[in-house]
Amino acid sequence: MSLTLLNVIIAVVCAIGFAAINAAYLVWAERRGAGRIQRRPGPNVNGPLGLLQPPADGLKLMTKQLIIPGGADKALFMVAPVLAMVPAIMSFVTIPFSPLIVANSMNIGVLMIFAFASLGGMSILLAGWGSRNKYGVMASVRAVSQAISYEVPMLITVITIVMMTGTMDLKEIVNAQAGGIWNWNLFPVHLKDDFVLQPLMPISFLIFFICSLAETNRAPFDLGEAESELVAGFHTEYGSMGFGLFFMGEYANIVIGASLTVILFLGGWHCPLGLLPGNVGFFLIKVYMLIFTFIWIRWTFPRTTIYGLLNLSWKILIPISLFNLLLQAGLLKVF
Amino acid sequence: MGAYFSDIFHGLWSLLVGMSITFKEFFKPVVTVPYPYKTITMSDRYRGHIELIENEDGTPKCVACGMCQRGCPSGCISIATKTVEVEVEVKGEMKTKKKKVLTGYDLNFTTCSLCGQCVESCNFDAIEFSREYNLASTRKEDFHFDLLNRLKERNS
Amino acid sequence: MSGPIHIQPGETFTLNVGPQHPATHGVLRVKMEMDGEYIVKAETVLGYIHRMHELMGENRTYPQVLPNLSRLDYLGAMGYTHGHVLAVERAAGIEVPERAEYVRAIMVELNRVASHLFWFGAFVMDLGGFTPLMYAIEDREYILDMLEAVTGSRLTYCYFRFGGLYNDVDDDFVNAARAFIPRMRKSLKKYDALVTGNVILQQRLRDIGPISANMCRRYGATGPVARGSGIDFDVRKNEPYSVYPEFDFDVPVYHECDSLARYKVRMDEMEQSLRIIEQGLDKLPEGPIMPKKKPKIIKPPAGDYYQAVETARGSFGIRIVSDGGKNAYRFKLRSPTYSNMHLFDEACEGMMIMDALALMGSLDLVIPEIDR
Numbered sequence: 001m002s003l004t005l006l007n008v009i010i011a012v013v014c015a016i017g018f019a020a021i022n023a024a025y026l027v028w029a030e031r032r033g034a035g036r037i038q039r040r041p042g043p044n045v046n047g048p049l050g051l052l053q054p055p056a057d058g059l060k061l062m063t064k065q066l067i068i069p070g071g072a073d074k075a076l077f078m079v080a081p082v083l084a085m086v087p088a089i090m091s092f093v094t095i096p097f098s099p100l101i102v103a104n105s106m107n108i109g110v111l112m113i114f115a116f117a118s119l120g121g122m123s124i125l126l127a128g129w130g131s132r133n134k135y136g137v138m139a140s141v142r143a144v145s146q147a148i149s150y151e152v153p154m155l156i157t158v159i160t161i162v163m164m165t166g167t168m169d170l171k172e173i174v175n176a177q178a179g180g181i182w183n184w185n186l187f188p189v190h191l192k193d194d195f196v197l198q199p200l201m202p203i204s205f206l207i208f209f210i211c212s213l214a215e216t217n218r219a220p221f222d223l224g225e226a227e228s229e230l231v232a233g234f235h236t237e238y239g240s241m242g243f244g245l246f247f248m249g250e251y252a253n254i255v256i257g258a259s260l261t262v263i264l265f266l267g268g269w270h271c272p273l274g275l276l277p278g279n280v281g282f283f284l285i286k287v288y289m290l291i292f293t294f295i296w297i298r299w300t301f302p303r304t305t306i307y308g309l310l311n312l313s314w315k316i317l318i319p320i321s322l323f324n325l326l327l328q329a330g331l332l333k334v335f
Numbered sequence: 336m337g338a339y340f341s342d343i344f345h346g347l348w349s350l351l352v353g354m355s356i357t358f359k360e361f362f363k364p365v366v367t368v369p370y371p372y373k374t375i376t377m378s379d380r381y382r383g384h385i386e387l388i389e390n391e392d393g394t395p396k397c398v399a400c401g402m403c404q405r406g407c408p409s410g411c412i413s414i415a416t417k418t419v420e421v422e423v424e425v426k427g428e429m430k431t432k433k434k435k436v437l438t439g440y441d442l443n444f445t446t447c448s449l450c451g452q453c454v455e456s457c458n459f460d461a462i463e464f465s466r467e468y469n470l471a472s473t474r475k476e477d478f479h480f481d482l483l484n485r486l487k488e489r490n491s
Numbered sequence: 492m493s494g495p496i497h498i499q500p501g502e503t504f505t506l507n508v509g510p511q512h513p514a515t516h517g518v519l520r521v522k523m524e525m526d527g528e529y530i531v532k533a534e535t536v537l538g539y540i541h542r543m544h545e546l547m548g549e550n551r552t553y554p555q556v557l558p559n560l561s562r563l564d565y566l567g568a569m570g571y572t573h574g575h576v577l578a579v580e581r582a583a584g585i586e587v588p589e590r591a592e593y594v595r596a597i598m599v600e601l602n603r604v605a606s607h608l609f610w611f612g613a614f615v616m617d618l619g620g621f622t623p624l625m626y627a628i629e630d631r632e633y634i635l636d637m638l639e640a641v642t643g644s645r646l647t648y649c650y651f652r653f654g655g656l657y658n659d660v661d662d663d664f665v666n667a668a669r670a671f672i673p674r675m676r677k678s679l680k681k682y683d684a685l686v687t688g689n690v691i692l693q694q695r696l697r698d699i700g701p702i703s704a705n706m707c708r709r710y711g712a713t714g715p716v717a718r719g720s721g722i723d724f725d726v727r728k729n730e731p732y733s734v735y736p737e738f739d740f741d742v743p744v745y746h747e748c749d750s751l752a753r754y755k756v757r758m759d760e761m762e763q764s765l766r767i768i769e770q771g772l773d774k775l776p777e778g779p780i781m782p783k784k785k786p787k788i789i790k791p792p793a794g795d796y797y798q799a800v801e802t803a804r805g806s807f808g809i810r811i812v813s814d815g816g817k818n819a820y821r822f823k824l825r826s827p828t829y830s831n832m833h834l835f836d837e838a839c840e841g842m843m844i845m846d847a848l849a850l851m852g853s854l855d856l857v858i859p860e861i862d863r
Contacts, residue, residue, distance in 0.1 A: 037357050038625035039366045134506055138528060138844075219619060220691055300357045301350065301691050303619025305845055306528075308694045316343060346690035356685045357622060366629055380658065382643035408555035450558035450649040451657060464643065 011104065015092035022255050023248035024054035026291065033295045064240035069132055072237070076130030081242045083123035084249035087116035091256050096171045098269045098280035109170040110158055113260060114151070117215060120253060121147035124217075124224060124234050127246070131237035140234040142306050143224030146214060149310055150221075153317040154211035157204045160325050161185060161264050164198065164332065174268030178278075184267040198331070200324045205265045207317050212257035214309070216250060219298040223306055258290040259283075266290075382449045383467040384442060387486045388460065395486055397461035399437040403453035409446040412453060415439035437483065444470075444478040503531050506844075510539050516613060517858025521835075528843045533836055541862040548822025553579055553653065553789045556822070561647035563824070564860040567606035568648055569599045570802035576651045577732060578798035578809045582791035583653070590778040591655035592734040597668070597771040598638070598650065600764040604675065605634045606803035607761050614754070614852040615686055618695055623686050630678050637667045653789060655781040665772055672765050679762060687758065696751040700850030702838050703748055710837075711830040714805025715760065716854055719753035721746040726801035737774065738767045750853040757855070790817055804828050804855055828854075829861045 028043065028050065035042025043050030068077055094109040096102035106112060121144060128140020162168055164185075165176045177184050185198075186205050214221040224234050235246050262268060266286050269278040304312070368375060377383075387395045399416040416435045423432050454462055472478065508521040518539035524531045544563065548556050560575045561568035573595060580587060608631045612624035635645045641664050642650040642657070650657050686692055707717045717724060725742040727735045743759035745752035791813040799808040805827025812821035831854050839847040 033361075034621075036361050036365070038622050039360060039363060039629060040625065041365050041367055041369075044369075134504065141528075222619070296354060296357065299622050300353050300685075301620055301689065302615060302695060304691050305695060306843070308691070349688045349690045353685045353689050356681060360626070366632075378640040378643070380641065380643040381639065406554070408551050408558060448558040448562075448647075448649075449644065451643075452554060452557075455652075455657070 008104075011093060016089055019089045019092055019252045019255070020248070023251040024058065026251045026254065027057070027247070028054050029291075030295050030298075033292065034299045037296070037299045058244070061240055061244040066240045066242060067237075069237050072132045073130040076126045077237075078242075080123045080127035080130060081238065081245035081249070083126065084120060085245045085252065087119040088249050088252035088256060091116045092252075094170060095256070095259050095263070096174060096268065097283050098278065099171075101280055102171060105169060105171045107167065107169045110162060110168045110173075113256065114155065114158070117253075117256075118147075118151065120249070123246075123249070127238070128234040131234075133237050136234050136236050139224050139236075143217060143234060145306070146217075146221060146223060146309055149313040150211045150214035150317075153207055153313060153321045154215065156318070156321040156325055157208045157211070158264065160204060160321070160328050163325075164328060170263055174263055174270070177267045178270055184265065184270075186265045198328060200320075200327060201265075203320060204324055205261075207321050208261060208265065210312075210317065212261060213294065213297065214313070216253045216257050218254065218294060220301040220304050221309055222298075222303060223309065254291060254294060255287065258287045258294065261290055262286045377466045377468060381464070381466050381468070382451070383465040384444050384447065384449075384480060385453060385462045385482070386465045387440060387482050388463055389486055389490060393490045395437060395440075395461060395483065396459050397437050397440065397457075398459055399435045400458070402456045402458065403462065406452040406456040408450065408452065409448060411443040411447045413439075413441040413443070415441075440482040442480045442482055444480055445475060501526075516856060519832075519856065519858050519861075523844070523847075525844070530839050530842055530844060530847055533839050533847070535832060535836055537858075537862055539862065540859050542859075544863045545822050545824060548819050550818060552817045553791075553819070556819075557652075558647070558649050561649060562859070563826070563863060564606075564802065564804065564828075564857050565646050566609055566857060567602050567803040568646065569595075569602035569650070570800055571807055572648065572651045573599050573733070574798055574800040574802075574807050574809050576653055577800065578796055578811050579653050579789065579791065581798060582794070582796040582811055582813055583786065583789050584791075585654045585785065586782050587655055588779050588782060589734070589776050591780045593771050593775050594656060594660055594780070595651060596734050596738070597768055597775075598641075598648075600767045600771070601634050601638065601668070603803045604761050604764050604768075605631045607757050607764075608634075610757065610803075610855050611682065611686075614855075615692070617848060617852045618692065620686070620692075623682065626678070626681070626685075630675060633667075633671050633674070637664060637671065640664060640667075652781070654785045655779075659780050665775070668768060668772055672769055675765055676762070679758065682758070687755070693751065695849055696754060696853070697749060699750045699846045700838055700842070700853065701748050702834055706834060706837065710834050712805070712834055713827050714801070714803075714831065715753055715756040716805065716831045716834065718742070718744045719756045719853075720748040724806075726799050726806045730799060732798065732800065738770050740766050740770075750849055753853045788817060790815060799825075802827065804857065804860070805831060824863055826860050826863060828856055832856055832861060 031053070032042035032050065043053040046052040046056050068074060091113045093104050094102075094106055094112050096105055124140050124143045124147070128136040128138075128143070161173065165173050167173065186201060187198075217224050235243055238246065262283065269280060269283040271278055271282055387397060389395055399414055401414055404410075404412045404414050415438045417438050418433050419436050420431045421434050422429050424430075449464075451464075454464060470478070503524045503526045506523045506525050508523060510518040510520045520536040520539065522534045522536060524533075542562075544559050547559055557572065557575070560571045563571050579585075608627040612627035615623045638648065639645050641660050642648045644650075702712075702716070702720050704717075704720045704722050706712075707720050707722055713724065713726075721744060723742065723744045726732070728742055740763045743756050743763065745755055791811070793813055793815045795810070795812050797808060797810045799806050801807075806825075807827055808825035810821070810823040810825070811819050812823075814820040835847075835851055835854060839850060842850070
């Protein structure tokens with residue numbers, strides 16, 4: 001009894017700690033990466049290589065005054081940042097970092113993560129509406145329509161994988177990709193156990209990747225916080241720690257999106273060539289390489305329009321993912 | 336149907352080309368000069384605020400004719416003169432002549448637009464542009480330069 | 492501050508894209524009536540940076556007005572000073588030596604490239620891509636360093652004088668300019684691959700903000716805005732001045748009338764400016780830079796004189812009415828962006844706010860030039 005309670009407490013504390021450290025130092029990595037892409041250094045004043053910049057920023061945000069605009073709905077205004085951060089931290093509970101390090105590998109792990117992701121969409125709506133600011137309302141309307149449209153192809157792709165693997169448990173999905181790089185769900189042919197043909201899997205990977213970019217409000221899909229048009233979008237009225245929580249929530253969501261992509265398509269914690277036993281190091285390397293790609297994409301492309309974004313989802317991503325689902329179902333039945 | 340797929344393919348290809356360009360730029364050296372630790376030397380013709388030029392014996396070349404004061408569009412220059420009597424030799428005799436001597440040359444840099452009318456209208460080559468760019472202060476009085484004093488401090 | 496405002500469907504609300512906004516590039520206020528995300532009516536309000544340059548032209552002598560012209564459009568200052576200097580020379584009858592004319596043309600074209608580079612960076616930043624701004628500013632630094640080594644200033648050059656130039660260019664400048672041209676051509680190819688060919692940017696700009704040729708004529712729009720709508724008018728070719736008839740260059744004209752056409756016109760203009768600079772450096776004659784007989788005090792005979800030049804934003808005109816005195820009697824500046832900007836009021840009806848801001852960026856507004 002007490003052992004499982006202790007386990008739960010340690011798991012939650014570790015999840016919070018991992019999320020917080022990632023949120024803080026991913027900001028540093030993004031600023032340095034953006035700087036190098038733009039031929040400038042990035043933060044390099046506070047501490048060696050600017051590594052003390054995140055604690056300095058955190059201290060600044062905590063000591064600022066929290067201003068609530070007059071006439072704003074106080075309850076919604078205060079709840080929205082918390083609602084942005086908490087589901088991201090809770091999702092860390094189900095992610096398997098290695099065969100041993102997993103807080104609670106439930107057998108509906110995939111469903112849990114997506115349930116929490118939908119809560120994150122609610123926080124944008126509450127933030128924009130509760131701040132009683134025209135820019136905020138416009139931005140949150142755009143962001144909510146974006147969140148809903150991009151959940152659909154994401155879920156269809158996940159259904160395809162779950163259908164092929166047979167379970168929703170994240171640990172089992174990773175175990176089904178054991179062996180070498182040719183067993184990963186990314187590639188068109190799956191050689192483990194039986195010769196399973198999955199011709200459109202790379203396209204599924206691409207669709208899932210684009211959807212995670214859109215779900216986390218990253219450029220080129222960052223209409224919710226379009227800086228040059230709408231001042232700051234749905235978090236215009238937030239200062240101090242409200243803004244800090246939104247910021248950290250966004251980066252925690254990025255880590256979750258990248259981890260999910262790695263688990264579903266890139267083999268989780270397994271070594272690429274099957275030589276060494278899988279451990280958490282490979283998982284983290286893959287996750288951080290994907291996050292570097294997120295950063296790389298953000299600083300290269302301009303922003304899409306709202307109708308371009310919705311067109312992309314409803315006219316391109318959803319038909320292709322539905323076609324893939326039907327094709328996989330057919331191939332599984334036949335072979 | 337074919338146009339649908341070729342659009343998607345060409346779109347994706349243009350995105351990948353863009354990404355490859357920024358990836359190459361990632362590895363090029365940084366352009367920024369870390370300012371307080373390293374400074375850039377200004378070119379010879381850089382326009383800072385004006386300074387007086389002196390003769391070999393340390394006195395300013397300026398004869399207080401006032402052409403710079405009249406030529407300035409913003410009225411930044413104020414010249415103070417006094418008339419003294421000097422002995423000059425004219426055709427073998429000593430005569431006393433009245434001559435204007437410069438006693439004060441004030442520049443109000445807060446209204447100067449660095450146009451160069453003063454330097455250009457001076458017939459005696461008495462003023463030139465300096466190369467000062469590092470001027471920052473919290474008081475307006477720091478930008479009221481007393482150029483005659485600055486000349487004396489430079490020479491002493 | 493009572494409860495929240497209830498907006499009935501069908502009612503519009505007023506959004507103030509105020510004087511302080513990241514997208515308007517200066518102090519411009521646009522009062523937009525919006526219906527959700529669509530603009531029903533827009534009205535631009537000017538005057539936040541009116542500094543009375545025309546009145547200062549009446550109260551100062553002709554040489555004393557020279558610094559004012561650079562402060563009008565600080566990004567392309569050489570072109571404006573060129574117009575002023577040509578107008579006064581035409582009024583007072585001053586001859587300009589040939590070397591000075593060629594150096595002036597080279598400087599104006601270099602400044603045009605710098606102005607277009609800055610427009611390019613700021614425009615793509617408005618659309619959401621922050622990186623091309625940094626690359627464009629790095630290229631612009633080379634031009635500004637070259638110009639600083641010759642004139643002494645980086646942005647508000649007070650370099651042209653009535654009759655010629657303030658100081659001469661030396662071999663360092665010629666070598667640096669020759670080395671700059673191939674580097675800029677390589678950069679233009681890079682921008683083509685990174686930005687122009689990008690599918691997201693093309694989707695943002697194609698068919699956005701259609702401005703027909705008729706609309707341009709009604710508002711008197713000139714420059715790249717008119718050339719993107721099919722009007723083939725460039726002051727350098729149609730009403731030649733200075734030494735431009737000696738150069739061989741094309742005037743890019745596109746007929747699609749949308750934002751992408753205006754974007755492509757400016758990118759092609761950069762290439763044509765590089766051609767002019769090359770030819771100018773090859774043909775640069777030796778000689779003096781100021782005429783021998785130059786009047787000490789400039790007093791043009793009484794009359795009405797007008798000179799138009801092609802700047803980066805359009806046709807800049809300056810009209811000097813002289814009564815024979817040391818100051819001008821009337822000093823009128825015809826600002827190209829003033830005419831271009833009012834196209835925005837008419838063209839943005841029914842657009843979404845994202846597209847309206849893309850349209851505003853493609854018009855290349857510099858507000859201090861509108862308000863003078």
